[in-house]
Amino acid sequence: MPTTLSAGVTTGQPIDMALAEAMEAYRSRNPHSERLMIEAAGVLPSGNTRSVLYYQPFPLSMERGEGCYLWDADGHRYLDVLGEFTAGIYGHSNPKIRQTIVQSLKDGLNLSSHTRREALLAQELQRRFVNLELLRFTNSGTEANLMALAVAKVHTGRSKVLVFDGAYHGGVLSFAGGGSPVNVPHDFLVGTYNDLNSVEAQIATHGSTLAAILVEPMLGAGGCIPGDPAFLNGLRVLADRCGALLILDEVMTSRLSVGGRQALLGLKPDLTTLGKYFGGGLSFGAFGGRADVMQRFDPSRPRSLGHAGTFNNNVLSMAAGLTGLTKVLTPQAIDALNERGEQLRARLNRVFATHAVGLQFTGLGSVMQLHATDVPVRNSVDVRSEDDRVKALLFFDLLEQDVFMARRGLVALSLPFADVEVNTLVETLHKVVARRKGVLPALSSTSVHEKART
Ligand SMILES: Cc1ncc(COP(=O)(O)O)c(C=O)c1O
Numbered sequence: 254m255p256t257t258l259s260a261g262v263t264t265g266q267p268i269d270m271a272l273a274e275a276m277e278a279y280r281s282r283n284p285h286s287e288r289l290m291i292e293a294a295g296v297l298p299s300g301n302t303r304s305v306l307y308y309q310p311f312p313l314s315m316e317r318g319e320g321c322y323l324w325d326a327d328g329h330r331y332l333d334v335l336g337e338f339t340a341g342i343y344g345h346s347n348p349k350i351r352q353t354i355v356q357s358l359k360d361g362l363n364l365s366s367h368t369r370r371e372a373l374l375a376q377e378l379q380r381r382f383v384n385l386e387l388l389r390f391t392n393s394g395t396e397a398n399l400m401a402l403a404v405a406k407v408h409t410g411r412s413k414v415l416v417f418d419g420a421y422h423g424g425v426l427s428f429a430g431g432g433s434p435v436n437v438p439h440d441f442l443v444g445t446y447n448d449l450n451s452v453e454a455q456i457a458t459h460g461s462t463l464a465a466i467l468v469e470p471m472l473g474a475g476g477c478i479p480g481d482p483a484f485l486n487g488l489r490v491l492a493d494r495c496g497a498l499l500i501l502d503e504v505m506t507s508r509l510s511v512g513g514r515q516a517l518l519g520l521k522p523d524l525t526t527l528g529k530y531f532g533g534g535l536s537f538g539a540f541g542g543r544a545d546v547m548q549r550f551d552p553s554r555p556r557s558l559g560h561a562g563t564f565n566n567n568v569l570s571m572a573a574g575l576t577g578l579t580k581v582l583t584p585q586a587i588d589a590l591n592e593r594g595e596q597l598r599a600r601l602n603r604v605f606a607t608h609a610v611g612l613q614f615t616g617l618g619s620v621m622q623l624h625a626t627d628v629p630v631r632n633s634v635d636v637r638s639e640d641d642r643v644k645a646l647l648f649f650d651l652l653e654q655d656v657f658m659a660r661r662g663l664v665a666l667s668l669p670f671a672d673v674e675v676n677t678l679v680e681t682l683h684k685v686v687a688r689r690k691g692v693l694p695a696l697s698s699t700s701v702h703e704k705a706r707t
Contacts, residue, residue, distance in 0.1 A: 268642050268692045269642065272645055278649070278653060279310070279652060282327065283326075283327050285325075286311060286314040289314040290312065291311075304424070305661075308648075308660040313326070318344075318346070321333050321334075321336070321344050321669040330655060332678065333667070334657065334658045334664045334666070334674075335659050335663060335664065335665060336667040337665075339529050339620055340528075342508055342529075342667055343582070343667065344667040344668055344669035344670075345669075347533075347577070352576075353533070353572050354569055356572075357568050357572040360568075368566065368571065370568065370572050371390060373571075374531075374571050374574050375388055378527070378531065381512050382503075382515070382516075382541075383516075384515065386541070386543055387541055387544050387548065388541025390565045390566055390571075391538035392565065392567075393528060393536060394504035394528025395425065395426065395538070396423075396562070397504070397526040397527060397528055397539055398526050400540050401465075402465060404547075404549055404550070405497075405498040406464045407558060408464075409464045411464035411497070412440045413439075413441070413464060414440065414441050414463075414465050414466075415443075415452065415459075416441055417444050417445065417446040418443050419446060419472050419476070419633025419636075420446070420467075420472060421469070421472075421474035422469070422502050428441075429475060445632055445634070446631070447478075447631045449484055449488075452487070456491055460496075464497060465498045467502060468480070468488060469504075469505065469506065470509075470513075470514035470515065470518070471620075472632075473505035473506070476615065476624060476630065477616035477622035479615070481631075485518060485520055489520060492523070500523065501514075501515055501520065503525055503526065504527060504528035504529055506620075508529075508587065509591060510591070511588075513525070523542050523543050524546060526539070527539040527540070531574050531577070533570070533572075533573025533574045533575075535570040590666055590668060590670075591617075593670065594617075594618045596675070597666070600679045601678070604682050605686065605702055608690050609696050610694060611625075612624065612627060614664070615630050619666040620663075620665050623644060624639060625640045625694060626638075627700040629699065644662050648662070650689065
């Protein structure tokens with residue numbers, strides 16, 4: 254077993270030197286986290302059982318959370334601007350959700366049966382997402398997408414699935430950089446996000462065998478790149494034209510309004526997939542949409558499709574999810590959070606414009622992503638040549654100032670976030686950028702910040 258974990262930094266350029274210094278400071282500040290990761294590496298590969306959490310030299314080990322703050326194994330308190338990659342919209346241990354969980358524990362966990370809770374949660378989701386004529390629960394967003402694709406293939410009797418470069422629909426449905434070797438073996442076609450011509454070209458050749466178009470209304474893990482309304486509405490038209498189902502993956506974008514991004518755009522998908530916070534902070538997934546498609550799972554019908562899952566209707570996710578939606582995440586609360594996010598993103602981008610550095614945050618509402626480029630970002634090609642060292646440097650510098658965001662640059666606000674936290678994040682970024690200005694990229698000739706500076 255190693256006694257230290259490798260930093261993996263090359264030396265030479267000023268950015269390398271700055272990053273090596275920041276990582277060394279990080280290592281000295283976090284001996285307990287490092288020790289825990291070294292011990293875990295004896296049983297989990299590099300101590301990891303969830304790929305997105307890993308970064309070099311070693312990730313932080315968190316001990317507890319409260320509101321929108323986290324405490325790590327070395328006792329540092331962080332402003333949590335990551336919000337569990339969007340699943341933590343309620344913040345840590347919302348009192349109403351906690352009370353529901355405690356009550357549910359008293360009533361017993363594994364009841365081997367239907368309970369009234371799953372229908373109540375499904376009704377609440379249907380009230381919000383009007384296109385969910387019928388739905389079913391899963392344990393994760395990944396499973397929801399797997400089931401949506403499976404039923405789309407059965408329903409259409411076709412085999413191909415169109416997805417987009419840079420999209421992420423789960424660990425086995427990941428399409429960044431040419432796709433993942435552990436992807437499920439569907440017959441995938443890969444289009445270019447925000448480029449309807451690329452979709453038309455695929456459909457011209459494969460339209461008659463296309464079962465589904467699966468798309469995120471905003472590329473989430475792919476960098477918070479919003480889909481143009483014309484692109485997303487165009488997919489609806491093209492799917493209809495060739496007889497494929499349009500599956501909208503709203504696992505991340507559902508939080509953009511009470512009815513998700515589809516409500517904002519007036520878009521009517523055939524199927525929608527959901528996940529993240531709808532289980533009140535516990536494991537959750539759902540897929541649903543057109544009744545004629547979803548009725549294929551109706552177990553009272555002959556030759557119905559199976560959709561098993563011991564924990565599909567688990568008591569805690571159903572109960573916590575229902576309380577979250579009915580008692581906490583009101584339409585007003587969602588709108589206010591997204592408005593806060595819009596203002597925050599504008600302020601963060603003003604920090605970059607003020608210091609004339611070629612960085613930007615893209616995104617929508619309460620979800621945003623740091624990019625080490627200031628050119629307009631519309632698809633994964635636009636971010637492919639980003640210098641990851643820049644993001645790493647800002648990540649470690651922000652940690653040193655007690656701000657915890659994703660190593661890849663994701664920021665997702667939670668409900669406890671108030672003005673004071675917004676100001677803290679903006680001021681901390683300002684301080685970090687001012688310090689590192691000399692090693693950060695300069696403004697480009699097509700900078701999105703030019704307007705803000707003139
Ligand atoms: C758009 C999107 N789809 C699907 C998933 C997978 O969800 P889960 O991690 O619950 O399997 C994610 C997770 O980040 C996601 O962002």
